Amino acid sequence: MTDIHPTTPGEGGAPRLEARGAHLAYERRTVSESIDASVRDGSFTVIVGPNACGKSTLLRAFARLLTPRSGSVLLDGRDLARVPAKEAARTVGLLPQSSQAPEGITVGELVSRGRYPHQGLFRQWSEADRDAVATALAETDLTDLVDVPVDELSGGQRQRVWVATALAQQTSVLLLDEPTTFLDIAHQYDLLDLFARLHARGTTVVAVLHDLAQAARYATDLIVMRDGEVVVTGSPAEVLTAELVERVFDLPCVVVPDPVTGTPLVVPRRRGLV
Numbered sequence: 244m245t246d247i248h249p250t251t252p253g254e255g256g257a258p259r260l261e262a263r264g265a266h267l268a269y270e271r272r273t274v275s276e277s278i279d280a281s282v283r284d285g286s287f288t289v290i291v292g293p294n295a296c297g298k299s300t301l302l303r304a305f306a307r308l309l310t311p312r313s314g315s316v317l318l319d320g321r322d323l324a325r326v327p328a329k330e331a332a333r334t335v336g337l338l339p340q341s342s343q344a345p346e347g348i349t350v351g352e353l354v355s356r357g358r359y360p361h362q363g364l365f366r367q368w369s370e371a372d373r374d375a376v377a378t379a380l381a382e383t384d385l386t387d388l389v390d391v392p393v394d395e396l397s398g399g400q401r402q403r404v405w406v407a408t409a410l411a412q413q414t415s416v417l418l419l420d421e422p423t424t425f426l427d428i429a430h431q432y433d434l435l436d437l438f439a440r441l442h443a444r445g446t447t448v449v450a451v452l453h454d455l456a457q458a459a460r461y462a463t464d465l466i467v468m469r470d471g472e473v474v475v476t477g478s479p480a481e482v483l484t485a486e487l488v489e490r491v492f493d494l495p496c497v498v499v500p501d502p503v504t505g506t507p508l509v510v511p512r513r514r515g516l517v
């Protein structure tokens with residue numbers, strides 16, 4: 244049985260991450276002209292929105308991998324661009340949407356790389372590093388695969404290795420870009436439950452999800468994006484209406500209470516043959 248944690252919309256909580264009028268762009272493409280978005284301390288924030296609307300780009304800005312051309316991104320009130328990379332990496336961990344493992348690397352070696360931000364120039368591998376890696380492997384059910392080359396894993400197993408690598412970093416803010424991709428439905432909920440446990444222990448979790456039922460079950464705060472902008476933020480119960488889903492995704496739907504959790508469940512209307 245999966246253990247669902249119905250979340251309550253949180254109140255208060257100072258912003259841990261904030262985009263303020265941030266212009267986010269790649270060399271030849273502007274994604275967001277001026278985006279405002281905020282992640283409250285202790286929240287489980289889920290970002291939803293259509294493909295190519297700028298969700299991953301916002302996460303990259305939050306992870307200090309993309310510097311805004313104008314405006315700013317703040318971590319705990321400090322301009323993130325001025326926070327040294329390694330220090331930022333000790334606070335904010337990112338599971339990217341897709342990653343390529345170095346050829347031949349084993350599961351254990353890759354997950355150990357999550358500890359890099361904690362290592363000084365001359366510091367040796369410590370007991371704390373060993374513990375963090377062992378815990379991350381156990382939590383993602385990978386302990387038995389520790390010596391297996393990542394190239395030899397299935398897509399879903401590989402995705403869990405990347406999650407373990409992010410967990411091993413032991414950051415107080417965890418950014419997850421479509422963490423459940425490639426996973427079967429049970430493993431999806433296993434992972435979401437794991438994030439809910441981390442959230443319950445105080446980690447601020449930010450996840451991009453496409454499954455709105457999952458978003459509604461797990462999020463304390465929802466950020467809904469379209470065309471590089473935040474359309475609305477709030478608790479899933481406040482935000483996830485049929486009108487909103489139709490406006491943002493161009494999908495006619497009805498919203499009913501999830502029979503298990505009571506959270507909003509989006510059910511598409513018939514548009515064609517089915």
Ligand SMILES: Nc1ncnc2c1ncn2[C@@H]1O[C@H](COP(=O)(O)OP(=O)(O)OP(=O)(O)O)[C@@H](O)[C@H]1O
Pocket residue numbers: 269270271272274292293294295296297298299300301340
């Ligand atoms: N490295 C890049 N260089 C140039 N353009 C990019 C780059 N990465 C993304 N883009 C463009 O920026 C826009 C936003 O991309 P982004 O990856 O943020 O979307 P997304 O909301 O995460 O979409 P998806 O749901 O498909 O993952 C898209 O039009 C995309 O083509």
Ligand SMILES: [Mg+2]
Pocket residue numbers: 298299300340420
């Ligand atoms: Mg994306």
